[in-house]
Amino acid sequence: MSISPLPAIAASAAELHPEPFWILDREVRFVWLNMAAQEWFGRSERALRGKPLSSLDRDIQEIHDLAERAIEEERTVVARQIRLRSRLVDLHLRWLADEDYLLVCLLPGTPNEASSDHGPALGFGRMLAHELKNPLASIRGAAQLIRNCGGDPEGAEMARLIIDDVDRIARLADHWSGVGDITLKSQQALNINQVVMAAIERIKRANPETLVRVFDDLDPSLPLGSGDADLLGQLVINLIQNAVDACETAESPRVIVRTSYTGAKRGKRSGNPVPLSISVVDNGAGIPASLQPNVFTPFVTSKPAGEGLGLAFCARIAELHSGILDFETRPGLTVFSLHLPQEALES
Structure with missing residues (x-):
């Protein structure tokens, strides 16, 4: 299979684009790289074409894992604030259904800390x-x-x-x-499932007339986390309310709030494991592609009456807890996931 030819001006623009991007086939092998990607990998397109992504150094394993998932599920995956080679980046993997290829883009990471943003x-x-x-x-x-x-x-x-x-x-x-900023005023051992259930109850009380059904899928064996119960509770409430709003027009609108233990994730700054996961899943229309790169930026929103502060607030809370907040989206399925450290055990 070959890639559809591009007009000369489009091909030049892709080749000279300042950010690295490349194309992979279903076997996660390189098909094409622009010049920025060749510089980033330190290898020429000729040297990499046809080679599996997994044949490169181990510090890009997370890219390989995300690429495999995007290819297997034939959907777009977005991961924010990934640390690769001492650089924080946002990773966008877009499935090209017509070509049967995966387009991977590396963009500069947008820090979640309280800054000018x-x-x-x-x-x-x-x-x-x-x-x-x-x-x-x-x-x-x-x-x-x-x-x-x-x-x-x-x-x-x-x-x-x-x-x-x-x-x-x-x-x-x-x-x-x-x-003048969001801070941790208290940090204690927390039952993550209890935080989630309390958030679900508040959402149901706040939306008594909604047709959206909110389900829970909680791991009863989940270890304790630690943090500020009020802040984490508000984070989960914000994510669920966003999901409820997003799927109200779906044919059978539903939101699933899931907890799980996933040992592979690590904090981007500390490098420590963040195995406790809270995922909020909805079957709405998905996040518009134009908003995805800035979804955690203040005042960015698709809601007609929204201020666009909720997800920026959530990102800051996640960072204060040494956690990761990321999302995946496509029409009919959006997942926001919060990954948190496990409570440290007394020796």
């Missing part, structure tokens, strides 16, 4: 924290009055839930207003 989100957070204080106090006071009236157990329980959520929001607001 996160300045607007942090400024908005400080303002939001300030504006929330008075209405939160009023809501909490009214809920306390309802709870203390007596005579209606169901009403008292609902009031308690309101108070719990108001207190949680107030704690999250304090994270922003205290130092």
Whole structure:
């Protein structure tokens, strides 16, 4: 099989593009590389054509694993913030169904830390924290009055839930207003499944009229993680709510929240294992290709009424927990996965 010929100007543009990209066949063998890819691998196209990707040095094993998965499932895979040869990169693997090839692109990684990219989100957070204080106090006071009236157990329980959520929001607001950034104020051993179940319950209470069905698929043997329960809970809530919004127009809209133990992943900065996985799966239309490279950037959103802060917030929380937040998407299936370290055992 040969690649369809490109017009001369398109071929030149591909060859001279400043970022490395290359094409693999179904056997994960090189078919073509642009000049930037040849420089990155340190080998010419002639030397690499027909050679398996696995024949190169072991520090690109993660590219090989992702390529195998994309080829096997015939879909696009995006992985952010992968450390390759002391460089953080975003990896985009796009399946070319008409040609039966995989196009692999390496793009400069967009750091998730609070930097100039996160300045607007942090400024908005400080303002939001300030504006929330008075209405939160009023809501909490009214809920306390309802709870203390007596005579209606169901009403008292609902009031308690309101108070719990108001207190949680107030704690999250304090994270922003205290130092002008999202920080870990507490870190303790956590049952990840409990964090997920609490998030699912809050989503169901917040969306009583939705037709989207939210399922859980939890690993009961999952070891303990560690971190800030409020921040991780809000991260999971954000991911589930995004998934619910994304699949509302699907024929049978559904969201699956899954926990699992995957030992292969490692933190990009620390290099330590991040085996605890929380995945949020939806059957919506998928993330538009134009948004995928910047999906974790503040104010990037496909929602008509969205501010585009939720995923930037999630990325920052993942980083604070020495974790990884990544996604895979195609029409009919989007998966956001949070990978966290296991709780350190006492020796």
